[in-house]
Amino acid sequence: MTLLVFGRTGQVSMELSRCAPDAIFLGREAADLTDPAACAAAIREYAPTAVINAAAYTAVDRAEAEEATATRINADAPAAMAQTCAALGIPLVHISTDYVFDGSGTAPRQPGDPAAPVNAYGRSKLAGERAIQQAGGTYAILRTSWVVSAHGANFIRTMLRLSETRDALNIVDDQIGGPTCAADIATACLAIAEQLIADPGKTGIYHFAGAPDVSWKDFASAIFAAAGRDVAVTGIPTSDYPTPAQRPLNSRLDCGATGAVFGLARPDWRAGLHDILTELGKGRT
Template identity: 70%
Template sequence: MMLVFGQTGQVARELARIRPDAVFLGRDRADLSDPAACAAAIRDHAPTAVINAAAWTAVDAAEAEEEAAMVVNGAAPAAMARACADLGVPFVHISTDYVFDGSGTAPFAPDYPTGPLGAYGRTKLAGEEAVRAAGGTHAILRTSWVFSAHGNNFVKTMLRLGTERDALTIVGDQIGGPTPAAGIAAACVTIAEQLIETPTLSGIRHYSGAPDVSWADFAREIFAQAGITCAVTDIPTSDYPTPAARPLNSRMDCANLSDFGLARPDWRAGLTDVLKDLGAIS
């Protein structure tokens, strides 16, 4: 039996599609602000593998509430990982490109030195370090720019704004790989299943969509596929200030996905699927 932390988030919703037989723990059954309860849930269910698809993802809010975010993104995964190590079951934990400083233009390799720019990245990095320190079979799956038909994300925001306005200004100097939540979910399941058989595959992996683009170009593709006429003008990040600094470079080297027989997904195909789910195209 596979145990999943998360129920309403983008990846958790996609996991429920492909693994309806898994047990999903929402906040009512396992609140990540209570790490001990999360560990107890793992011991009580005695699963064959655990996927943590829950997190504090409010990047800007983390700047003002870092202590609370640290419990959810740092202490809770630590408790989960230790419980999994004690039971001898693999733990798959989703992380983020925000653990890097966003410098340069080269894709970040999994072993590249980390250097988060803000509170969210610091809390996610703390979670990664704790998962590794637990000493059990694990995979840390760093991803970026997640989108789906669920929750709040860039695709849904662009569909709304694109129908409301004739023109938009969108950041054009942040570059990364938009990633379909469906692909992340499928990758998590594949990795968890293979770790059961081959624990030596433990480690950090990167999973992001291809090709790398700017937010502005991502928006243009959304409008093109959805048949929305809305002009997009590129602006620099400096023209769109936010409480938390965003990395300019979110490119990630995903080569070691091949260890699991996986490859970067084409986000444009994933976008088509999401637009169909949303009824934006037929």
Template identity: 65%
Template sequence: MTILVFGQTGQVAQELQEQADVLALGRDQADLSDPGLCAEAIRRAKPDVVINAAAYTAVDRAEQEEALATVVNGESPGAMARVCADLGIPFLHVSTDYVFDGSGSEPWRESDPVAPQNAYGRSKLAGEEAVRAAGGAHVILRTSWVFSAHGANFVKTMLRLSETRDALNVVDDQIGGPTPADAIAAALLEMAAQMQAGKAGGTYHFSGHPAVSWAGFAREIFSQARRDVSVTGIPSSEYPTPAARPLNSRLDCAKIRSDFGITPPDWTAGLARVLRQLECSE
């Protein structure tokens, strides 16, 4: 099975390359700011499956660059999905919990109404709608709080800050499921294989468990990394950002377990793996 991956240096894209023999396209080969080039890359490669693991992910900057974010996260995935529909091949696309408004405390289900609260969320919702409208076999995989040993993420930021700080204030009223990028990659590859064999797709949620706040996540990072850093939980109002963040990022992952037999990961075990990788790379 030939798998074409959009993305080369992102967290999930790097994990896909480590776990499978894929053709991964970087920005120099397929710039997501040009939907036509993305479509042509698929026609040229003639893959069996396409996975879009690339995105505009600068959540705060998207408030000033919403048009660009919408092209990258909305129009280009739509162009990819239309080509895949024409070719009769599955298209798998990574999305986000930010398509919801973040209200309440119950885990979001795939059927719940969407209402993104920032430009990034709106751009990702545009991508979801374009992928569905293409009419082909597809998976939209919503996830949250991605971390790995690659790129920029919360785990690496906390470790960096712990080098010079022994106390940190961290937001404690945003709750979600940290998700290891290697688990997302494994889920995508499993879903791709099952779809290649005829399994139907759709929209699915996949995030780590148990639910935790950013402050709780930080405490576990420092505990596992044996860093003596005190974490004080603060409300989001004391850490204002250009883009509003959802307070409730919990995702209900029952559907992916039922349809594909994929179990959401224990993020604490994933964190241990990432910390080992980072230690080995030092």
């Protein structure tokens, strides 16, 4: 398989470079997602057997003021990728988000449930999903949540940084979801790409999130326990921690279809947390 990956320095693309070092990785300097035509041209130039789009505009709060830019990167660029892949008969794996849902209720969301994003980032990602579907090619849209790794900006690294100077933290406890390690997402994307090549009939939208579901507060407590940090964590409601972009309270994703179709079970984020802390040299000694 000749694999072309959009993204080079993001959490998932960095993990992809570890497990697929022979893949072609395109950073912003090679394929700027604000220029959809450049993305299409790159696919035509390299003529891969599969494409993974691991690049995105992910600054959720900033997107409230930059929705046009977020939409250009998260919708227009994937549209160009999908149209080119469809024309060339190349499967596309695209990473999306739980933020396409409104976060109501407590039941895990099914891939076919109605989407109703509550912020600009979610709207831009949903527009990208719809453009990929409309292109008519072979694709897998993989919605995930709460991505973490040993690199980049993510919750684990933020908690570790705060624990260097704080012995008590207030953390939101009414948002529930599945933390998902970037390494697990990378492995899933590769498996899905290979299976789409063999069976285009597996085209569709799927969910992939870590288990078990947890609140941010309880996730923080698990991080501190695993890292041997003595930090008191107090749960607070989302209303006590206002942000420019509204966050969904329910980020639970039903991943049953992903297991049934691709044989990919939900990964245990606790094992991934151990690996991340070990890589960072922050594990309990």
